[in-house]
Amino acid sequence: MINEMTPDLPDAPGGCLPHGARAELSGTAWEKLPHVCAGLHGVPDTPDVLGAVLAADPARRVRAVGDLYRLLLHQEQVFAATAPAALVLACLLDDPRTLAEDRWERRAGVRSLRAELLNWLASFADLARLDVEDGVGTARDLAAARAARPMLHDRIADFCDDDDPLVREAALAASALLLADPALTSSVPRYAPAVREVLAVSADSYYRWIARERLAVWGEDVTGLVTAEEERRAALDRAGELAEDPFGQDQAQAIRWLEEQPEDTAAPEQLGRRREDRAAPVPATPHEPAPEPPVAALGSETGYRGPWRIARKEERAEWTFTPYVGVGPLHFGMTLEEITRVLGEGPAFSSYSHHGEDQQLDYADFTESGIRALFHDGRLGCVAADALTGPQVRLDAAPLTGCAPSHVEDWLVHRTTRPGSLAYSVAGDPVFADLGLAIRSQRAGDVVLTRPLFLLHAWLDLWHSLPSAEWNCS
Numbered sequence: 001m002i003n004e005m006t007p008d009l010p011d012a013p014g015g016c017l018p019h020g021a022r023a024e025l026s027g028t029a030w031e032k033l034p035h036v037c038a039g040l041h042g043v044p045d046t047p048d049v050l051g052a053v054l055a056a057d058p059a060r061r062v063r064a065v066g067d068l069y070r071l072l073l074h075q076e077q078v079f080a081a082t083a084p085a086a087l088v089l090a091c092l093l094d095d096p097r098t099l100a101e102d103r104w105e106r107r108a109g110v111r112s113l114r115a116e117l118l119n120w121l122a123s124f125a126d127l128a129r130l131d132v133e134d135g136v137g138t139a140r141d142l143a144a145a146r147a148a149r150p151m152l153h154d155r156i157a158d159f160c161d162d163d164d165p166l167v168r169e170a171a172l173a174a175s176a177l178l179l180a181d182p183a184l185t186s187s188v189p190r191y192a193p194a195v196r197e198v199l200a201v202s203a204d205s206y207y208r209w210i211a212r213e214r215l216a217v218w219g220e221d222v223t224g225l226v227t228a229e230e231e232r233r234a235a236l237d238r239a240g241e242l243a244e245d246p247f248g249q250d251q252a253q254a255i256r257w258l259e260e261q262p263e264d265t266a267a268p269e270q271l272g273r274r275r276e277d278r279a280a281p282v283p284a285t286p287h288e289p290a291p292e293p294p295v296a297a298l299g300s301e302t303g304y305r306g307p308w309r310i311a312r313k314e315e316r317a318e319w320t321f322t323p324y325v326g327v328g329p330l331h332f333g334m335t336l337e338e339i340t341r342v343l344g345e346g347p348a349f350s351s352y353s354h355h356g357e358d359q360q361l362d363y364a365d366f367t368e369s370g371i372r373a374l375f376h377d378g379r380l381g382c383v384a385a386d387a388l389t390g391p392q393v394r395l396d397a398a399p400l401t402g403c404a405p406s407h408v409e410d411w412l413v414h415r416t417t418r419p420g421s422l423a424y425s426v427a428g429d430p431v432f433a434d435l436g437l438a439i440r441s442q443r444a445g446d447v448v449l450t451r452p453l454f455l456l457h458a459w460l461d462l463w464h465s466l467p468s469a470e471w472n473c474s
Contacts, residue, residue: 129146
């Protein structure tokens with residue numbers, strides 16, 4: 001039975017979770033089940049993340065849901081803690097507190113916590129149907145994920161007829177993917193009509209893809225759905241071209257048409273969507289030697305205090321980063337107050353923009369640490385390390401801050417293993433989607449040095465995501 005009472009949102013540490021979730025939580029040996037960053041200082045453990053999902057504070061809820069993706073489905077993989085966490089989350093779905101609505105990190109628009117948890121479970125189910133060869137996890141972790149599918153299906157089924165269309169779509173998406181389990185094959189006829197009638201016509205392109213892929217696997221004709229998708233894409237592409245033509249007679253009409261189209265709420269990357277994205281690493285060309293790792297600039301002479309002073313090696317903090325999780329002591333999704341507390345300094349400068357009556361934080365500069373924190377909806381989405389004074393952030397022991405840009409680019413391009421992960425911004429900055437990393441250049445007197453940007457998926461399009469002040473740092 002689903003409890004649809006108006007939600008009361010008391011603070012919800014682990015002890016305040018519903019009985020079923022609390023039993024799952026307390027009955028699991030989490031210390032033996034790590035997530036991607038288990039044991040790192042400042043990174044929450046899985047029980048802490050799960051306990052915060054029903055927090056009374058909206059910022060904590062949003063942060064917790066973001067951590068579910070960053071720590072338990074990191075880089076399109078499952079981990080030892082992922083399947084047990086999925087079972088706990090499924091026990092939260094009928095709690096009235098999941099009716100609370102918010103804007104979540106990965107999808108456009110406002111939706112309930114219940115809908116977003118179902119989206120996470122759909123992402124989990126998408127990965128669980130893949131193989132070790134697809135690079136989505138170890139054999140043991142995938143086996144645990146698959147073993148959880150029948151129980152997850154039972155807990156999600158009631159929401160496939162929910163009155164909230166976003167909940168209904170997310171539940172159908174998760175259920176359709178869970179039906180890849182052989183034990184659930186007999187349920188396919190029950191879901192196939194709704195998958196075609198609801199998911200296949202959704203505004204969410206990921207849901208439409210799930211509908212086409214699953215219906216085809218179930219032996220149904222999807223020719224009409226494929227044709228409709230191709231026509232939709234062609235119309236959007238054509239309208240986009242017309243809208244960008246300042247001299248075209250149809251520009252205004254194209255802009256109006258695009259504004260009338262429903263917003264695609266799919267996440268920036270769709271987990272499990274294309275197996276070819278998980279192909280084996282592309283080997284280097286046999287006759288092409290690997291470039292030498294980049295070397296950071298030596299820094300200015302001792303005693304120099306001019307405007308272009310470059311910090312020496314011993315003056316820079318040493319940071320590491322985990323793609324799409326965080327860099328140094330900072331983790332994506334943090335608020336300005338949390339960053340200030342972790343760094344031990346307040347921002348020297350903060351920039352805000354106004355949207356109607358609302359004021360939103362765009363970025364904050366921390367000069368002692370040498371970083372700029374950039375925000376969306378008040379939460380950290382990008383960190384820029386100052387080329388002259390910022391921390392030395394390393395990847396595989398190689399420095400990324402304060403180096404010759406061409407050397408860093410060559411080294412990163414050579415080690416990139418995922419097809420299509422490299423793109424370039426309009427300013428020619430290399431952007432590596434597999435790393436959540438962009439390498440920009442910053443002037444240092446008569447030379448330029450690297451200013452690395454560590455990003456969430458939604459920030460990979462630098463031109464549309466970075467404020468003008470960041471472009472002025474070149």
